[in-house]
Amino acid sequence: MLGVLSRSIFSLSKENKPQQLVINVLSMIILLCLGCLNISVSASQNTEKSIIIKQGDNLYKLFKKHHVPQKQLQALLKLGKPTELLQSLKVGSTLDLTLNTNNQLNKLVYTAASGDGLVVHYDSSGFHAIKIAPVYPQQYKTIAGTFHHSLYQDTVAAGLPPKLVQPLADLFSWKVSLAKALHDGDSFHIIYTDAEDGSTHGDELVAAEITHKGELLEAICYQTSPTAKRHCYTPEGSPLTPVFSRYPVNYSHISDHFNPKRKHPILHVIRPHWGVDFAAKKGTPIHATADGKITYLARKGGFGRFIEIDHNQGISTRYAHLSGYKKGLKKGAHVKRNEVIGYVGKSGLCTGSHLHYEYRVHGIAKNPLTVKLPQGASLNQEDMAAFQAFKVGIWQN
Numbered sequence: 001m002l003g004v005l006s007r008s009i010f011s012l013s014k015e016n017k018p019q020q021l022v023i024n025v026l027s028m029i030i031l032l033c034l035g036c037l038n039i040s041v042s043a044s045q046n047t048e049k050s051i052i053i054k055q056g057d058n059l060y061k062l063f064k065k066h067h068v069p070q071k072q073l074q075a076l077l078k079l080g081k082p083t084e085l086l087q088s089l090k091v092g093s094t095l096d097l098t099l100n101t102n103n104q105l106n107k108l109v110y111t112a113a114s115g116d117g118l119v120v121h122y123d124s125s126g127f128h129a130i131k132i133a134p135v136y137p138q139q140y141k142t143i144a145g146t147f148h149h150s151l152y153q154d155t156v157a158a159g160l161p162p163k164l165v166q167p168l169a170d171l172f173s174w175k176v177s178l179a180k181a182l183h184d185g186d187s188f189h190i191i192y193t194d195a196e197d198g199s200t201h202g203d204e205l206v207a208a209e210i211t212h213k214g215e216l217l218e219a220i221c222y223q224t225s226p227t228a229k230r231h232c233y234t235p236e237g238s239p240l241t242p243v244f245s246r247y248p249v250n251y252s253h254i255s256d257h258f259n260p261k262r263k264h265p266i267l268h269v270i271r272p273h274w275g276v277d278f279a280a281k282k283g284t285p286i287h288a289t290a291d292g293k294i295t296y297l298a299r300k301g302g303f304g305r306f307i308e309i310d311h312n313q314g315i316s317t318r319y320a321h322l323s324g325y326k327k328g329l330k331k332g333a334h335v336k337r338n339e340v341i342g343y344v345g346k347s348g349l350c351t352g353s354h355l356h357y358e359y360r361v362h363g364i365a366k367n368p369l370t371v372k373l374p375q376g377a378s379l380n381q382e383d384m385a386a387f388q389a390f391k392v393g394i395w396q397n
């Protein structure tokens, strides 16, 4: 509790930097939350114990020392996952206990040094735990501007590190190609962490708003804990990174591997093989390996019947030599992961019935069997609440 309070006071005394505003908002949410809990427990004569966690401390020892009934400790730990932070108390963290006249625990506030925390309160129905949204001591930078030249030129002129331009375009690639479709007068508002400011994560996007032809596109990148990787989401909390399956067909074997130096089986010349061939019977269903949009569905030279899907984040997949397309599927359609898009065949330049499958990142073919697939991360209920609070705070500047 003291930790939260002091951090809040500290942040209020600072100037209007965006990251501190975020901290302010989060702290206020936390204080409001604590405030409502206070009302429910302050009816009788309570005593408060504020403990700084030292080496070797654990909940059992501390409860014993402060004469809290062991029965309460058991009830508390029975809450399971919500109280897992309490199972290994971190040195330097604070534990505030509120005890009633019978030394019964009414409230417990644990604030880890990392910013994570937990409030547990006791009422007639037992213990209840609420996780405190972590407050990260990070440096955020904000830039805003209007596009007149190009995505790269205008954002870099406004101060965006050049290495963040491609990740920015990737955030919205499922919606619009920022590199091609920007209009003079479209605008941007971007928050990022800057390695030069001592961000432990280096340069990373935190949030971006693009107003494109009057439409607001928005992405929020969020860490569920200070050490977690940052993932990007829609304002509703859906992951922007597609989730991939490794294989587009079941019941097949690999008849030819990814090989940039392959000798072509028909042409007998060095012709790189930019995909993997899955041998399968004619008519075997082909599944989209991730959600995406069909950008090509037609014959394409030696590939025969061919489908290309644009996923998000600069990733595309290609499917060749099909015997047919799924009925009704058209260019521009959105498909879901594992949805059937067509059927194995041997159309085009081909020795036998198989699927030629490619996985491309910004147009460069990668080995589909070994490429590190992007890690999309959905938010669980608890993280979703923290994400929403973070989202509200982040644009308060």
Ligand SMILES: [Zn+2]
Pocket: 256, 273, 275, 276, 277, 355, 356, 357
């Ligand atoms: Zn092939």
